[in-house]
Structures are given as C-alpha cells and as structure tokens.
Amino acid sequence: MELDWLETFLAVVDRGGFTAASEQVHRSQSRVSAHIAALERDLGVQLIDRTRRPATLTAAGEVFVRYARDLVARVGSARTAVGALRWMDAEALRVLTTPCIGSAVFPAVLGELVQRFPGVRLALTQRSGPPDENVPLPDGYVLAVLPKVDGPLPPGVHERMLWRERMRIVVRPDHELARHDGGVRAEELVRYPLVVCGAASEAVPEAVAMLAERGLAAQPRAAVDTPLTVLALVRAGAGVGMLNGVALETADTDGLVVLDTDDPGMAREVAAYWHDGVVTGGAAMELHRIVLDAEAPPGSEPLSAPEAPDPRADGAHNGRIAPPRR
Known part of the structure; x- marks a missing residue:
C-alpha cells in the first residue's frame, strides 16, 4: 500500500469524484482511477461505488476512510517532527508566531534564551491570520505561539x-465613536468601514469572524498584515480599526482613541504548540520553558487552571494540555 494511493483516495472522497480529485492531486483522471483500483486490489474490497454520481463510499470505504485519514495525518506529523529535528541539528530554532505576539513576547524570551545559549541561531517567522487547514506547526518549527486553533490537532501535536x-x-x-460612552456594540461597528489584521489572501480575518459569529456581516475596507499598518490607516481616515489587546499595548496609539467593546466574548485565546518528541533538551527545552513560564503580556489575562501536566516531563500526554498555574 502506497501513500500516494491513500492521498488520492481521500481526494476522491473529499472532492466527490475522480475529475475533481485529479485537480487536487495534480494527476490525470486515469492515474487517479489507477490509484483507487490498486488500493482496492491491495485491500481485496471495493471502496467506491462508481455507478453512482457523485461517487459514493461503499460500506468498506466508510470504514477504511477513517484509517486512511489517520495514516496520512501521522505521516505528515512524522515529517514535521523530523524536519524540526533537522533544523535543531543545524543549531537553528524556528519559531512561528504573529506580528503582535512577536513584538510583545519574544524580545524578552529570546533575550533570556541567548544568555544561556549564546551560539544559538533563531528564526522567528511572523504571520497574520489563522494557520492553513488548522495545522499550527508546519514542518521545521520547534514551537508556535498563535491564536488558538479550532478543531482536532494533528497526531503528536x-x-x-x-x-x-x-x-x-x-x-x-x-x-463620532470617539465620543462614545461605554463599550461599543458590535451592531454599531458594522456601520463603519473597518480596518483589520489578516491579509485578504488568507482565511477570514479574526475580527470579521467574531462579528460573523454574532450574525453580523462585515466587509473590511482594508485587511493588512500588521497592527502598525492598521493604526496608520486609521490615522489616515481609512476607517475604524479593530485590534487585539496585546497588539495595542505594544503599538504607538498617540493621537488615537482606544475603546472597548461591550461584548467580553469578542476575544481570542492564544496557545503554544509543539510536536511530540521535538523538545529533547538544550536550547529547544530552554525555549519552551521560557515561553510556558512567562507572564501573560500586557493587554491580556492569563488562562489559569488547577494542576496541569508538565509538557516537558517524560511521557507527556499527546493533544491538548491544560494551562499552567500563573
């Protein structure tokens, strides 16, 4: 059984047919059909009912698809772990975060790290918007500090x-909102052109998603990559800016008015992500210790809970881990 067969099979399932799957996996339709036929021969069962339109899973296909997804996900996770270790062997630590978290948290984190490991090489990638396909830790990264990912985590993360x-x-x-008394209602916000973080080429910006959760449709006048650009556009009169609290604590808001919303639920949670088996010692272990033990930055409130397992201990549990005491 080959990985290509599994990926092709999942493409057919997810796209609803052989033609659409061929576009996703960048193979001819005949090659897609050949992959499915080879997989069915290997298993000795029919997985897809080709007499129906769109193509439909058989009873055996319904059972097998769950295992296929898990196998493909585990191979992807293995590649991530190996990629991260390859970078660590080269004495480089790759960290993924956002522009506002990067400027608020990582100067102190990295400053402390290099005191203990003066020769360590660091690569801090800052991106706006949510991770693609709910994968918080791309290949080669030892740590990510990002807005919380929805949905299940990949195996080993x-x-x-x-x-x-x-x-x-x-x-x-x-x-006119500058004269507002009290928190601004979400219904009021959508009356104005908005300027938000989250490039238009990426997924829905988090501010727009929060408004959509409240049944409000917002079409931002501008979706940009950094809080600095949001504030510059607000100063230029482009619209009303929406930013998270940490971004505003580190930004220059002189000459601007900062307001709260009346809805405490319009907030985001931030989490650290790392791959099972990558944090094995040295600079990587110290990086994780510093990040997980750091105080919540200004403009935020720590997420605290009763006793939580230590992710740095041997045999740490896979998946989501409760927050530490602060």
Missing part, C-alpha cells in the same frame, strides 16, 4: 493555553 485578550476599537479623535 501538543497545545498549552497561555492567555486571553479582548478585541478593542481604535478611531481618530474626530470620529
């Missing part, structure tokens, strides 16, 4: 909740 930060509103002093 750990999560530790760190802090929670509310969404806040930024306007010019001459904007």
Whole structure:
C-alpha cells in the first residue's frame, strides 16, 4: 500500500469524484482511477461505488476512510517532527508566531534564551491570520505561539493555553465613536468601514469572524498584515480599526482613541504548540520553558487552571494540555 494511493483516495472522497480529485492531486483522471483500483486490489474490497454520481463510499470505504485519514495525518506529523529535528541539528530554532505576539513576547524570551545559549541561531517567522487547514506547526518549527486553533490537532501535536485578550476599537479623535460612552456594540461597528489584521489572501480575518459569529456581516475596507499598518490607516481616515489587546499595548496609539467593546466574548485565546518528541533538551527545552513560564503580556489575562501536566516531563500526554498555574 502506497501513500500516494491513500492521498488520492481521500481526494476522491473529499472532492466527490475522480475529475475533481485529479485537480487536487495534480494527476490525470486515469492515474487517479489507477490509484483507487490498486488500493482496492491491495485491500481485496471495493471502496467506491462508481455507478453512482457523485461517487459514493461503499460500506468498506466508510470504514477504511477513517484509517486512511489517520495514516496520512501521522505521516505528515512524522515529517514535521523530523524536519524540526533537522533544523535543531543545524543549531537553528524556528519559531512561528504573529506580528503582535512577536513584538510583545519574544524580545524578552529570546533575550533570556541567548544568555544561556549564546551560539544559538533563531528564526522567528511572523504571520497574520489563522494557520492553513488548522495545522499550527508546519514542518521545521520547534514551537508556535498563535491564536488558538479550532478543531482536532494533528497526531503528536501538543497545545498549552497561555492567555486571553479582548478585541478593542481604535478611531481618530474626530470620529463620532470617539465620543462614545461605554463599550461599543458590535451592531454599531458594522456601520463603519473597518480596518483589520489578516491579509485578504488568507482565511477570514479574526475580527470579521467574531462579528460573523454574532450574525453580523462585515466587509473590511482594508485587511493588512500588521497592527502598525492598521493604526496608520486609521490615522489616515481609512476607517475604524479593530485590534487585539496585546497588539495595542505594544503599538504607538498617540493621537488615537482606544475603546472597548461591550461584548467580553469578542476575544481570542492564544496557545503554544509543539510536536511530540521535538523538545529533547538544550536550547529547544530552554525555549519552551521560557515561553510556558512567562507572564501573560500586557493587554491580556492569563488562562489559569488547577494542576496541569508538565509538557516537558517524560511521557507527556499527546493533544491538548491544560494551562499552567500563573
């Protein structure tokens, strides 16, 4: 049984047919059919009923698809772990985060790290928007600190909740919202052109997603990559800015008015992610210790819970891990 066969099979299932699957896996339709036929021969059962449109899983296919997804996911996780170790062997630690978390948290984290490991090489990648396909830890990264990922984690990936930060509103002093008394209602926000973080080429920006959860449709005038650009556009009169609390604590808001919303649920949670077996000692272990033990940054509140397992201990549990005491 080959991995290509499994990936092709899942493409047929997810896309609903052989033609659409061929576009996803970048193979001819005849090759897609050949992969499915080879997989069925190997298993000795028919997986897909080709007499129906769209193609439908047989009873055997319904059972096998769960195992196929798990196998493909585990291979992907293995590649991630090996990729991270390859970078560690080269004495480089790759960390993934966002621009505002990067500027608020990592100067102190990395400053402390290099005191103990002066020769360590670091690569801090900062991106806006949620991770693609709910995969918080791409190949080669030893740690990610990102807004919480929805849905199940890939096999072998750990999560530790760190802090929670509310969404806040930024306007010019001459904007009518600047005279607002009390928290701004979500219904009021969608009346104005918005400027948010989250490039238009990525998934829905988190501010827009929060409004959508409340049944409100928002079409931002601008979706940009960094909080700095949001504030520059607000100063230029492009619209009403929506930023998280940590971003505003590290940004220059002189000459602007910062407001709260009236909805405490308009907030995001931030978590650390790492791969099982990657944190084995040295600089990587110290990096994780510093990040997981750090105080919640200004503009946020720590997520605390009763006793939680230590992810750095031997035999740490897979999957989501409760936050530490702070």
